[in-house]
Amino acid sequence: MKKELIIAVCSLTMIVALTACGPAVTGKTEGSSAQTMELENQKTSASVIHNPVGNSHKILIAYFTYPENTDAKAIHSDKYDVMASASLNARDGKAVGNNAVLAMYMAGKTGADTVSILTEKPYPESYDETVAQGKKEIENSELPALKTHVTDLSGYDTVILIYPNWWGTLPAPVQTFLHDTDLSGKNIYAVVTSGGSGFSDTIQLIQQLEPGASVKEGFALHHSDMADAEGAAQKWLETTGWLQ
Ligand SMILES: Cc1cc2nc3c(=O)[nH]c(=O)nc-3n(C[C@H](O)[C@H](O)[C@H](O)COP(=O)(O)O)c2cc1C
Incomplete structure (x- = not known):
């Protein structure tokens, strides 16, 4: 339990730090090619957070969540009313997006890396x-x-892709990620949170964007059931053989 908490807090702290650093790294397009290459490397290595407990099942958890994709100061302040929000949860004294809650819990339980x-x-x-x-x-x-x-x-055999349903499909940034990232030969497990739409057409769309991967449903969670998000994730993980 303590180990999971530490991993979750470290991961979230790094994510916040990376989010804050992001524009400074990616915004630079001038300079020598060596500098550019170094910046590209930083960009690449900054994306994945390696799990300090090891990743024996070779899993990458890729997730998309609105709160990490907005500068809304209210969201990142401790005064934000997380109870009134469909997209925010109080975890370890921080406001965390629905899909980040699932990602951090599953990383803590499986040893997976996260992005x-x-x-x-x-x-x-x-x-x-x-x-x-x-x-x-x-x-x-x-x-x-x-x-x-x-x-x-x-280093990965499996990708757990965690995303919100946006307008009955994959959010456009998740489509960009699949467009940019070749997941051929990987097993992709899809996990969706939504206000009731569930997977909609997302499994088919992921398969279309990743024709060389094997795409399967993980589980779907209604955002009004976030209070027991960990319980839902645990129930599914128990069927996978990845629990450490
Ligand atoms: C742009 C946008 C579109 C959405 N469209 C749908 C939808 O079509 N169906 C649905 O059930 N929920 C929809 N939702 C609700 C989200 O899927 C849901 O709140 C999700 O759990 C948010 O996850 P997050 O907090 O990690 O961003 C939408 C939310 C946003 C921001």
């Missing part, structure tokens, strides 16, 4: 504006640029 799918340009501070922007992106088949890049997947 947060982060867009270059943050989503609006207003949740309603984000809902509208998410719709526009999907309608226009936009692929928003990411600051998350995973280039070396040789």
Whole structure:
């Protein structure tokens, strides 16, 4: 229990630090090619958080969550009313997005590495504006640029992809991630949180974007059931043989 808490706190602290550092790294396009290469390397290595307990099942958890993709100061303040939000949960004194809660719990239980799918340009501070922007992106088949890049997947057999249902499909940034990342030969387990839409067409879309991967349903969670998100994740993990 203590070990999981430490992992979760370390991972989240790193994510917050990486989010804060992101634009400084990715925003630079000038300079020598050596500098550019170094920045590219930082970008690559900064994306994946390696689990300090080891990753014997060779799992990468890739997740997307709105709160890590907005600069909304209210969300990142300790005054934010997490109880009134569909997307935020109080965990270890921090406000954490639904899909991050699942990612951190599963990483703690399996030893998996984690990567947060982060867009270059943050989503609006207003949740309603984000809902509208998410719709526009999907309608226009936009692929928003990411600051998350995973280039070396040789250490992984399995990818657990955790995402919210946005407008009955995969959020556009998750589509970008799958477009940019070759997961051929991997087993992909999809985990979705939503306000009731569940997986919708997402399994088919993931398979379409990753034709060389084997895509399977993990589990779907309603966002009103976040109070026992860990229980739902645990129940599914017990069927996988990955618990450490
Ligand atoms: C842009 C946007 C679109 C959404 N569209 C749907 C939807 O079509 N169906 C649904 O059930 N929930 C929808 N939701 C709700 C989210 O799927 C749900 O709250 C999810 O758990 C949020 O996860 P997060 O806190 O990790 O971002 C939407 C949320 C946003 C921000």
